[in-house]
Amino acid sequence: MKNIIKAEFHKIFHSIFFYAMPLGLLATLIISVLASNEHSATRIPNQNFIQILSETLDFMVIVIVCAGIFLTYLWGKERKNGYIKNIAGNVKGRHILTLSKLITGSAVVAMYSFFMLIFNTLFKLCYALINGGKFSFIPIGLTDTDRIAQMSPEALKSLEESKEVAYSTLRMSSFAFLAWILGGIAVAAMLLMFFELFRSPVLGYILSIQLLPMLAEGLIEQAVYLVTKFEKTGEYMIVKGLMKMKTLPDAMYGNAAEMNEFYPNSIGGTIIMLCVYITVFSLAAVFISKRKDV
Amino acid sequence: MNYILETENLCKVYGKKKALDNVSIHVGEGDVYGLIGKNGAGKTTLMKIVGGLSNATSGTYTFMGRKAGEIGDVITNRGLLIEDPGVLENETGYENLVIKEISLGIKDKNEAMHLLEMVGLKDAARTHVKKYSFGMRQRLGLALAFVGNPGFVILDEPINGFDPQGINSVRELIKEKRRNGTTFLISSHILGELSKIATKYGFINEGKLLEESTEQELIEKCKSRIELVAEDTPKAVTILEAIGFRDYKVMENGMINIYEQVERTGDITNALAKEGIATIEIVRRYEELEDYYMKLVGENEANNQAAMLSNENSGIVNAGDRRTESK
Numbered sequence: 001m002k003n004i005i006k007a008e009f010h011k012i013f014h015s016i017f018f019y020a021m022p023l024g025l026l027a028t029l030i031i032s033v034l035a036s037n038e039h040s041a042t043r044i045p046n047q048n049f050i051q052i053l054s055e056t057l058d059f060m061v062i063v064i065v066c067a068g069i070f071l072t073y074l075w076g077k078e079r080k081n082g083y084i085k086n087i088a089g090n091v092k093g094r095h096i097l098t099l100s101k102l103i104t105g106s107a108v109v110a111m112y113s114f115f116m117l118i119f120n121t122l123f124k125l126c127y128a129l130i131n132g133g134k135f136s137f138i139p140i141g142l143t144d145t146d147r148i149a150q151m152s153p154e155a156l157k158s159l160e161e162s163k164e165v166a167y168s169t170l171r172m173s174s175f176a177f178l179a180w181i182l183g184g185i186a187v188a189a190m191l192l193m194f195f196e197l198f199r200s201p202v203l204g205y206i207l208s209i210q211l212l213p214m215l216a217e218g219l220i221e222q223a224v225y226l227v228t229k230f231e232k233t234g235e236y237m238i239v240k241g242l243m244k245m246k247t248l249p250d251a252m253y254g255n256a257a258e259m260n261e262f263y264p265n266s267i268g269g270t271i272i273m274l275c276v277y278i279t280v281f282s283l284a285a286v287f288i289s290k291r292k293d294v
Numbered sequence: 295m296n297y298i299l300e301t302e303n304l305c306k307v308y309g310k311k312k313a314l315d316n317v318s319i320h321v322g323e324g325d326v327y328g329l330i331g332k333n334g335a336g337k338t339t340l341m342k343i344v345g346g347l348s349n350a351t352s353g354t355y356t357f358m359g360r361k362a363g364e365i366g367d368v369i370t371n372r373g374l375l376i377e378d379p380g381v382l383e384n385e386t387g388y389e390n391l392v393i394k395e396i397s398l399g400i401k402d403k404n405e406a407m408h409l410l411e412m413v414g415l416k417d418a419a420r421t422h423v424k425k426y427s428f429g430m431r432q433r434l435g436l437a438l439a440f441v442g443n444p445g446f447v448i449l450d451e452p453i454n455g456f457d458p459q460g461i462n463s464v465r466e467l468i469k470e471k472r473r474n475g476t477t478f479l480i481s482s483h484i485l486g487e488l489s490k491i492a493t494k495y496g497f498i499n500e501g502k503l504l505e506e507s508t509e510q511e512l513i514e515k516c517k518s519r520i521e522l523v524a525e526d527t528p529k530a531v532t533i534l535e536a537i538g539f540r541d542y543k544v545m546e547n548g549m550i551n552i553y554e555q556v557e558r559t560g561d562i563t564n565a566l567a568k569e570g571i572a573t574i575e576i577v578r579r580y581e582e583l584e585d586y587y588m589k590l591v592g593e594n595e596a597n598n599q600a601a602m603l604s605n606e607n608s609g610i611v612n613a614g615d616r617r618t619e620s621k
Contacts, residue, residue: 003396003399014389077382077383083393086380087397088346089374291349293342
């Protein structure tokens with residue numbers, strides 16, 4: 001299996017499309033900054049990593065869509081030209097090919113996510129330098145030791161609280177980033193499952209673009225409400241959970257206590273649910289591939 | 295005998311169609327097993343199952359002494375080219391081989407180039423496959439089948455798309471590999487070509503294995519004859535009878551076809567010469583593989599039809615019986 005994974009990565013890194021997708025991500029990033037309001041946080045000369053990480057979360061849907069399109073293209077191409085036959089004859093079970101695809105697909109999602117984060121960080125760093133601003137890991141001022149020394153006890157207390165807010169936001173944004181990556185992996189696993197089922201990339205493209213889970217979850221939520229009148233179904237949904245995370249950049253300027261009470265639980269629950277989704281989709285893909293012919 | 299591949303009552307059903315029906319073949323080590331059958335006979339289905347690309351509906355097979363589900367590491371000792379050659383269009387021929395080598399854990403960097411040289415694609419090694427002709431793709435497919443120097447190679451119509459020179463080179467390649475101990479399972483529509491390399495044959499029709507014969511058995515089974523053209527046909531016939539030939543036929547063009555004692559060509563020419571009759575042509579012919587196959591398939595289909603008719607008739611009788619019983 002190790003060799004199959006190596007071969008999969010070799011194919012991925014030899015595909016021009018793999019490099020074209022991050023360029024698309026970069027273009028999206030640039031366009032979004034250029035199109036943003038002059039007074040928005042994006043245009044502030046002083047930039048910090050926490051803000052950037054939170055802003056990156058806004059682009060994660062696009063990251064997943066790009067990864068989904070690339071993976072569907074890669075898998076579909078291999079199936080169409082029949083190259084898979086050369087490899088499938090030399091593996092102990094055809095499910096090994098599916099598992100290898102899942103692992104490399106997950107790596108692609110993670111790589112694209114980190115590409116986006118790195119692009120965003122570099123972009124903001126350049127923006128700060130060009131506009132005479134400063135770039136820091138945590139919000140400007142908190143690392144200024146001279147200023148801290150001159151502060152009154154009340155101001156220091158306020159500063160400590162704001163530090164707490166910053167670190168809390170960093171922690172939550174990191175978890176949210178991880179949850180988005182897991183969400184991307186869940187989408188990749190789902191695409192793989194459908195691909196193994198229908199042996200056609202068409203559905204994969206449609207799902208990647210439309211992000212059908214969002215629609216599917218909405219339908220499930222409505223159906224559950226219609227039948228049971230239970231209103232909180234949304235709290236157990238993946239996409240709904242991710243949508244909550246999208247409010248983090250706004251929340252970081254809000255009430256810290258409220259954030260600490262609500263979001264960590266929400267993210268933790270979402271991560272667990274995403275792991276369940278990944279497991280279910282992966283097992284289904286493996287089950288189908290073991291039974292279907294190449 | 296130790297078989298490298300042995301199938302046991304393999305069945306494959308697609309919906310209502312039975313693509314394979316209790317097929318049991320036996321491929322010995324070093325054999326070139328020729329699988330013969332018309333389109334849709336079940337050759338590719340059988341190859342896909344033993345190549346690990348498809349699951350049998352029922353039945354099993356043993357590969358290198360291990361059951362289908364327990365093949366384990368010996369699986370890398372199997373190369374295949376089934377249906378169209380599966381090649382990555384946007385990669386070079388060399389890169390196609392390298393990817394398969396990586397998947398098999400082969401670290402010899404010279405092997406890809408050696409394989410390309412073997413199939414006559416060395417000059418096109420760095421050319422993208424999308425620029426390859428059909429024949430070149432087929433050659434690359436062959437090279438892919440030989441990655442890792444497998445002991446058992448499955449080739450489905452390997453000479454499709456080749457020119458006569460290409461066919462010859464593939465034949466020589468298979469012969470050379472066989473000399474080095476490789477076993478082959480090959481299907482081809484060009485039976486004449488297959489007969490030049492195969493050491494064992496499996497005749498398959500409508501998913502059923504009609505017959506399995508070694509090369510020697512097939513030669514014996516194929517009805518052979520002597521074709522004789524003599525200066526004076528009536529006299530020649532008298533002489534033939536005098537030296538003990540009874541099973542012969544005089545054709546319209548004067549040629550005499552003798553269907554017995556085919557090894558006695560020398561006796562015939564000597565007897566004719568003694569009587570002063572010149573022999574214009576004498577040749578020993580064997581029934582072509584294609585003729586034999588057609589005859590075998592014809593018999594099978596006739597048997598099937600007879601069986602169907604018999605079933606229909608018995609069905610009518612049974613229905614009649616039931617009617618009688620109900621009364």
